[in-house]
C-alpha cells in the first residue's frame with residue numbers, strides 16, 4: 001500500500017469530488033466476495049432493522065491483508081497436507097521479537113499461553129482470578145463484550161465511568177479507589193488502547209492504576225488487542241512493562257486487529273507470574289484450547305515477521321482518515337464532535353449537541369443517514385449520546401458516510417423516518 005497520495009486528505013472535498021484523496025493502491029480497489037458479518041444482510045437486519053446500510057460497525061478492516069500473510073496461506077494450501085502441527089512456541093518467539101522492536105517491551109517467551117481468542121482468555125482468567133459473586137471493574141464506555149464475559153462467569157460488573165476532561169477521556173482514580181475499597185472488586189479489566197474511546201493510556205496513568213491494584217490486592221487483566229494501532233504522538237505502554245507487580249497482570253493480545261486477521265487468528269495470554277501461569281496453562285490444556293491451528297500460526301508468524309511495513313502504511317492511512325474527519329466535522333458538521341483517538345480504528349462520535357433521545361439518534365443514523373454504526377448505548381450508560389464508527393475502510397467510503405450523515409442531520413431530526421417495517425435490536429460480537 002502506498003501512502004504518498006493521501007497527504008492532502010485533511011482537507012474535506014466537495015461531495016462530488018470525494019475521490020481526490022482516494023489512493024489508487026490495492027486497498028482502495030480490492031473487492032471481496034462477501035459473506036462478512038459486518039455487511040451480511042441477516043446481521044444488518046437483526047441489528048439495525050434494515051439491510052441497505054453502509055456497514056461501519058464491527059471492528060474489522062476492509063483492507064487486503066499484508067502480502068506475506070496471503071503468500072504464506074497460499075503456500076500451505078499448495079502443500080495440500082494438514083497433518084498435526086504445533087507451532088505455538090515459534091509464534092511466542094515472534095511475539096517477543098515484535099514487542100521488542102515495535103514497543104520497546106521486553107517479554108519472555110515462556111510467559112505466553114495460546115488460546116483460541118482474546119475473549120476466551122478473559123473469560124478463563126476471570127474464573128481463575130476471582131470467585132462467583134466477586135466484582136470485576138470496567139471503565140465505561142467500554143467494549144460491550146466485557147459485560148457479557150463478566151456476567152456469564154457470574155461475577156458482578158463494577159463500573160468506574162471514565163471522566164471527560166477538556167474534551168478527552170481520563171480514568172477517574174478517585175472513584176476507582178472508593179469502589180475498590182467498598183465493592184469487593186477482585187479484578188480490573190483494562191482496555192488499552194481503549195475501545196471505543198481510542199485512548200492509549202499513558203505510562204503515568206497505568207502507574208497509578210498499578211499502585212491502586214497493588215494497594216487493594218486486585219488483579220489487572222489488560223486487553224491489549226488494539227496495541228499496534230497507535231497514531232503519531234502517542235506511544236503504547238503495556239501493563240507488562242510494570243515488572244514490579246507481575247502477580248497482578250495478565251495481558252491479552254492477538255494479531256486480529258493489527259493485521260486484519262479476525263477470522264483466522266488465535267489469542268495470546270501473557271502471564272508473568274509463574275504460579276498463575278501454571279494454573280492457567282493447566283486449565284487451558286484440560287479444555288484442549290491450546291492446540292491452535294497451523295494456518296493461523298503460520299499466518300501469524302508471517303504477519304509478525306514481515307508485516308511491519310504494511311502496518312505502518314495502514315496506520316498512517318487510517319490516521320489521515322481521522323484527520324479528514326476532524327476537519328470535516330469542524331468545517332461542515334459542527335453539531336457532531338470527534339473525540340480525537342490516540343489509537344484504534346474506531347472513532348467515537350459525540351452527538352449530544354443534537355439533544356436526541358437514544359432511540360431517535362439511532363433512527364436518524366439508520367433510517368435517515370443509512371449507516372450501520374455501533375450505538376454508544378452498547379458500551380455503557382454514559383454512551384447514550386455517542387456512536388462508534390469503524391474507519392478501517394477506504395477514505396472515499398468514510399467520506400460518503402459523512403456526507404450521508406450531514407445530509408440526514410441537515411434534513412432535520414424531527415423528520416426522522418423509519419420506513420423499514422422491520423424489527424431491530426440486539427448486540428453482536430465485535
Ligand SMILES: Cc1ncc(COP(=O)(O)O)c(C=O)c1O
Pocket residue numbers: 059116117118119120143191195223225226254256266267429430
Ligand atoms: C477490546 C477487544 N477485545 C477483544 C475483542 C475480540 O477478540 P477475540 O475475537 O480474539 O475474542 C475485540 C474485538 O473487537 C476488542 O475490541
